[in-house]
Amino acid sequence: MKNAILKVSNVNKWFHDPQEFHVLQNINMEAYRGEFLSLVGKSGCGKSTLMYLLSTLDTDYKGEITINDVLVTGKNQNFLSRFRNAHIGFVFQFHYLLPEFSSLENVMIPARRLGKYPFEELEERAYEKLKWLGMADQAKKPANKLSGGQQQRVAIARALINDPDIIMGDEPTGNLDSVNSGIVFDIFKQLTREFNQTIIAVTHDDEFASNTDRVIELQDGHIIGEHINA
Amino acid sequence: MKLPISLDIAKTHMLSRKRQTFVAMMGVTFGIGMFIALVGLMNGLNDLTEELSMSALPDIRIFNDVSTSDQNIIEVMNPDGWNIVHSQKPKNESTKLRNGFQILHFIQQDPRVAGASPLLTSQVFFNYGPVKLNASIMGVDILQEDKLFDLASKMREGNIRDLLTTNDGIILGRNLAKKLNAKPGDRVQISTPEGFTTRLKVVGIVQFGMGAVDDVRSYANLSTVQRIMGRDNRYMTEINVKMKELEAAPAVAREYEKLFGYKAEDWETANATVLVGKIIRNIMSYAVTFTLLLVAGFGIYNILNMTIMNKIKDIAILKATGFNARDIRHIFMTQSLIIGLLGSVLGLMLGYALSLLISRAPLDLGDALATTHFPVNFDITFYVIGIVFGVITTSLAGFLPSRKAGSIDPIEIIRGQ
Ligand SMILES: Nc1ncnc2c1ncn2[C@@H]1O[C@H](COP(=O)(O)OP(=O)(O)OP(=O)(O)O)[C@@H](O)[C@H]1O
Numbered sequence: 328m329k330n331a332i333l334k335v336s337n338v339n340k341w342f343h344d345p346q347e348f349h350v351l352q353n354i355n356m357e358a359y360r361g362e363f364l365s366l367v368g369k370s371g372c373g374k375s376t377l378m379y380l381l382s383t384l385d386t387d388y389k390g391e392i393t394i395n396d397v398l399v400t401g402k403n404q405n406f407l408s409r410f411r412n413a414h415i416g417f418v419f420q421f422h423y424l425l426p427e428f429s430s431l432e433n434v435m436i437p438a439r440r441l442g443k444y445p446f447e448e449l450e451e452r453a454y455e456k457l458k459w460l461g462m463a464d465q466a467k468k469p470a471n472k473l474s475g476g477q478q479q480r481v482a483i484a485r486a487l488i489n490d491p492d493i494i495m496g497d498e499p500t501g502n503l504d505s506v507n508s509g510i511v512f513d514i515f516k517q518l519t520r521e522f523n524q525t526i527i528a529v530t531h532d533d534e535f536a537s538n539t540d541r542v543i544e545l546q547d548g549h550i551i552g553e554h555i556n557a
Numbered sequence: 558m559k560l561p562i563s564l565d566i567a568k569t570h571m572l573s574r575k576r577q578t579f580v581a582m583m584g585v586t587f588g589i590g591m592f593i594a595l596v597g598l599m600n601g602l603n604d605l606t607e608e609l610s611m612s613a614l615p616d617i618r619i620f621n622d623v624s625t626s627d628q629n630i631i632e633v634m635n636p637d638g639w640n641i642v643h644s645q646k647p648k649n650e651s652t653k654l655r656n657g658f659q660i661l662h663f664i665q666q667d668p669r670v671a672g673a674s675p676l677l678t679s680q681v682f683f684n685y686g687p688v689k690l691n692a693s694i695m696g697v698d699i700l701q702e703d704k705l706f707d708l709a710s711k712m713r714e715g716n717i718r719d720l721l722t723t724n725d726g727i728i729l730g731r732n733l734a735k736k737l738n739a740k741p742g743d744r745v746q747i748s749t750p751e752g753f754t755t756r757l758k759v760v761g762i763v764q765f766g767m768g769a770v771d772d773v774r775s776y777a778n779l780s781t782v783q784r785i786m787g788r789d790n791r792y793m794t795e796i797n798v799k800m801k802e803l804e805a806a807p808a809v810a811r812e813y814e815k816l817f818g819y820k821a822e823d824w825e826t827a828n829a830t831v832l833v834g835k836i837i838r839n840i841m842s843y844a845v846t847f848t849l850l851l852v853a854g855f856g857i858y859n860i861l862n863m864t865i866m867n868k869i870k871d872i873a874i875l876k877a878t879g880f881n882a883r884d885i886r887h888i889f890m891t892q893s894l895i896i897g898l899l900g901s902v903l904g905l906m907l908g909y910a911l912s913l914l915i916s917r918a919p920l921d922l923g924d925a926l927a928t929t930h931f932p933v934n935f936d937i938t939f940y941v942i943g944i945v946f947g948v949i950t951t952s953l954a955g956f957l958p959s960r961k962a963g964s965i966d967p968i969e970i971i972r973g974q
C-alpha cells in the first residue's frame with residue numbers, strides 16, 4: 328500500500344508582474360514515502376515555481392498542499408520555517424551557501440538550528456554526508472572558494488543533514504559531471520530504499536529521470552502526463 | 558562550548574567587515590568616554606563647591622526674620638473697601654533673639670545636634686587708609702564655633718585661643734587680610750554703620766577656600782561685637798547649628814521654627830543656587846552625552862543596514878532552511894549589542910583615562926576656590942550609568958534594521974536570482 332507524504336490538490340498560481348500570468352494551472356499530484364520522483368519539462372514551464380510551492384517557501388497560491396498529513400497551506404511563516412527545518416531538505420537551482428562559512432559549517436547550519444544533536448555529533452554527521460558526496464577533503468574550505476559543482480554537492484549534503492522526510496532538488500545535478508552525478512543519484516536512491524525518505528528532483532537529464540521510480544512531466548504550467556518506470 | 562548558531566553568524570558578519578564594525582564601535586566608545594569624563598569633572602566641581610560651602614555654613618541657621626506683615630491694618634479695619642497701600646515698611650523691630658541663651662542651651666541638649674553656637678553679626682567697614690572695605694564681623698563663642706566649623710584647621714596664621722586671651726582681638730578672612738595688608742599683631746580700624754569706631758588687634762587669619770567667604774568674613778568674641786554695637790551681654794541675632802546627620806536638617810529646622818517662633822533655615826533652602834548650578838551642570842553633561850550617543854547610534858544603524866543589504870542572500874537561505882524571523886532578528890541584534898557592549902566597555906576605560914588625566918591637570922582659581930587640581934568624581938555609579946546608556950542606545954539603533962532583516966521574504970530573493 329502506497330503511503331502519500333505529499334498531496335497537491337487544485338493548485339493554481341499567478342504572477343502579476345509585469346503582466347498577469349497564470350504560471351501553474353490546476354496542479355494535482357502526490358508523492359509517496361520512499362519514492363524517487365522526477366519532474367521534467369521545458370525551460371520556463373514552471374518547474375522551479377512548483378518546487379517553491381512544494382517546499383512551502385512560496386505561499387502565494389490557490390489550492391491546497393499537504394505534507395506529512397499537515398495542511399501547510401495558510402500556515403504562518405514561523406510555523407513554516409520550523410516545519411521546513413525539520414521535514415524538508417531543499418537543493419536550490421542556484422546553490423546558495425553562506426560564503427564565509429566552510430563546507431562543513433554550511434552543512435551543519437540547519438542542524439544547529441534544529442538542535443537535535445550535540446555539536447560534536449553534528450560535526451560527525453555533517454562530515455559523513457560530505458564524505459558520501461566526495462567532499463571530505465574540502466570540508467574546511469570556505470564556501471566562496473569552491474567550484475560550482477563542489478558548492479552544489481555541499482548544498483546537497485546540507486539538504487540531507489536533518490534526515491528530512493522529503494528532499495527536494497531543483498536540478499541538483501545540473502552542475503555535476505557524469506561521475507558525480509552518478510554518485511548523487513545513488514545516494515538519493517539509497518535514501519529512498521534504506522531510510523524511506525522521499526526525493527522529488529527536477530531534471531533535464533533524461534537518463535537520470537528514466538532511472539527514478541516515476542516521472543511527472545510539466546508543460547506550460549500543466550501536468551501533461553506521468554510515467555512509472557519499471 | 559560552541560557558540561549558538563545565530564551568535565556564530567553574527568560574529569562572522571562582524572569579522573567580514575572589520576573596519577566598519579570598528580568605526581561603529583569607536584563611536585560608542587567616544588560617546589561613553591566623553592560622558593564619563595564630563596560627568597566626573599562636573600560632579601567633582603559640584604562636590605568641591607558643596608563641600609566648601611558646607612564647611613563654611615551651618616546646617617541650620619536660627620534668626621529673627623524681620624518682615625513686613627502680609628496684612629495691613631487698614632485691610633483688617635475695612636475689608637470690603639478699596640484700600641491702596643504703597644511701599645509698606647516694617648516697624649522698627651529688633652533682630653534680637655529673645656531668650657537666645659535658653660534656646661541655645663536647649664538645642665545643645667538635642668541628641669540629633671552635633672553643636673550649636675551663638676552669633677551676633679554686624680556689617681562693618683574696615684578703614685584702610687582712605688579706603689573703606691565692606692565686610693562683616695561675627696561675634697562668636699570661638700570654641701563653640703570651632704566645634705561647628707573646625708576653625709582650628711582652617712587657621713592660616715595664629716591660633717583661635719589667642720582670641721580668648723586678647724581683649725579686642727579679631728580673626729580675619731584670608732582675602733580680607735590680604736586686602737588690608739594685615740598680619741597677626743597688626744591693628745585694624747573698623748566702623749559700624751551706626752558710626753561707632755574702634756581698633757581691633759589681628760590675632761589670626763582664617764581660610765575657608767571660597768572667595769565669597771574669605772573676602773568678607775571676620776571673627777571676634779561675642780562680647781567685643783556686643784560692645785561695638787552698644788548692646789548688652791545677652792544680645793545675639795543668630796544661632797548656628799550643625800547636625801549629626803545633614804539629611805535631618807530640613808525637618809529639624811521646621812520643628813525649631815514652630816518651637817521657638819523664629820525663622821530656622823536649613824542649608825539646602827539657603828543654598829538653592831548651589832543646587833541649581835549642580836542641576837545645570839548635570840543637564841549639560843547628559844545633553845552632550847546624548848548627542849554623542851545619537852551620532853554613535855546612527856553609525857550602528859548604518860552599518861547594520863549595510864550588512865543586511867550585503868547579506869540578504871544569506872538571510873534568505875537561512876530562512877529557507879528553517880530560521881524564523883526571530884532567529885534572524887537575533888543575529889542582527891546580537892551584532893549591535895556586541896558593538897554596543899564592547900564599545901561601552903572601551904568607552905569606560907577611555908573615560909577613566911581621561912578622568913585621571915584631568916584630575917592631574919593643575920588648576921589655579923586664585924582666591925575664588927582653594928584647589929590645586931581639577932576635582933574629578935570617580936563614582937562607580939556613573940560607570941554603571943555609562944554602560945547602561947551605551948547598551949540602550951545600541952539596542953535602539955539595532956532595533957529597526959533587525960526587524961527589517963527578520964521580515965525579509967526569502968522567496969523573493971531566491972527567485973530573483
Ligand atoms: N518572479 C516572476 N515574475 C513573473 N514571472 C516569473 C517569475 N519567475 C518566473 N516567472 C515566469 O514563470 C515561468 C516559469 O518559471 P520557472 O522558473 O518555474 O521555470 P522552470 O521550469 O524552472 O525553467 P528552467 O528549467 O529554466 O529552470 C517562466 O515563464 C518565467 O518567465
Ligand SMILES: [Mg+2]
Pocket residue numbers: 374375376420497
Ligand atoms: Mg528552474
